[in-house]
Amino acid sequence: MQNVPKEEERETLPNGAQQSKLEERYDLLPPEAMRRLAKVLAYGARKYSDNNWHGIPLKSHLNHLIRHAIEYLAGDKTEDHLGHVLCRAAMAVWAQENIENEKPNVD
Numbered sequence: 001m002q003n004v005p006k007e008e009e010r011e012t013l014p015n016g017a018q019q020s021k022l023e024e025r026y027d028l029l030p031p032e033a034m035r036r037l038a039k040v041l042a043y044g045a046r047k048y049s050d051n052n053w054h055g056i057p058l059k060s061h062l063n064h065l066i067r068h069a070i071e072y073l074a075g076d077k078t079e080d081h082l083g084h085v086l087c088r089a090a091m092a093v094w095a096q097e098n099i100e101n102e103k104p105n106v107d
Contacts, residue, residue: 036083037090044087053091058099061092 011021044053053061065088072081 033086036080037086040080040083040087054094054098056091056095058092058095061088061095064088065092 009021010018012018065085068079068081068084068088071079072085
């Protein structure tokens with residue numbers, strides 16, 4: 001196979017077909033959580049723009065995540081706070097991985 005790294009592990013399926021073996025287990029992602037994440041992302045895209053959150057720093061994502069966790073723990077039901085926590089956590093991971101030297105300022 002062309003352009004396939006030699007160190008890539010493959011798996012053979014019961015029917016003999018082969019594919020790359022994944023370390024990740026996407027089949028274990030809870031669909032309810034993924035649906036809520038998608039709904040919060042759609043809400044944000046309508047309110048701001050599709051990828052507006054790419055311009056938000058990691059510390060701000062974490063601050064909003066904490067706010068939603070506190071609101072949820074306080075019993076507020078006006079928003080899907082756990083969906084927002086999940087979304088802000090995903091956004092924070094993206095910021096950490098994609099924005100050079102992105103570390104929260106603890107000053």
